[in-house]
Amino acid sequence: MEHHFRIDVFITAIDFQLQELDNRFSEHAVELLRLSATLSPQDAYKSFKIDDICSFVEKFYPQDFTEQEKIILKFQLDHYKLDVPKHSDFQNMSTLSELCRxxxxxxxxxxxxxxxxxxxxxxxxxxxxxxxxRAFSTMKLVKTRLRNRMEDEFLTDNLVVYIEKEIAKDFTTEMIMDEFYSMKDRRR
Known part of the structure; x- marks a missing residue:
């Protein structure tokens, strides 16, 4: 009975879950998550690997760091690895947000x-x-087949109003008309 539940049921369920996760997330997304986990302070910074972090920056954030900053980052990571994990304030941290704070x-x-x-x-x-x-889901709703010839600016305006419903519900037609008329002298 134990063999049935362990092999036939449990391992089959785990395999099914892994296949589902593989289908849901691209290889690119999985690599992004894996490399971002190298910054995690969990288990006394066990996953902290300088080379992985540098390749992470090189691959996913090439425009956010200049070439000079990438070189400086490597030196900062070397000092960080010696300083922060041994500092008493950073001992019991488990999340990136705690580390950032x-x-x-x-x-x-x-x-x-x-x-x-x-x-x-x-x-x-x-x-x-x-x-x-959220923006793409909204765009599917707003830009239907009938509205397919919509100009980009008009589509953007519609999407902003649809996405920011909470803010837009406070506007009245009179407020919009007053704002429109105040932009230029126009006839009402």
Missing amino acids: GLAISGKSKIYNLIDRLIRLVLTLPVSTATIE
């Missing part, structure tokens, strides 16, 4: 400014991805 509070974000920038870039990934997903 700790760097800011201790003032080490000024010393390790490039590492701080990289951590902040990694922390914005979920937000930027969700915002993009």
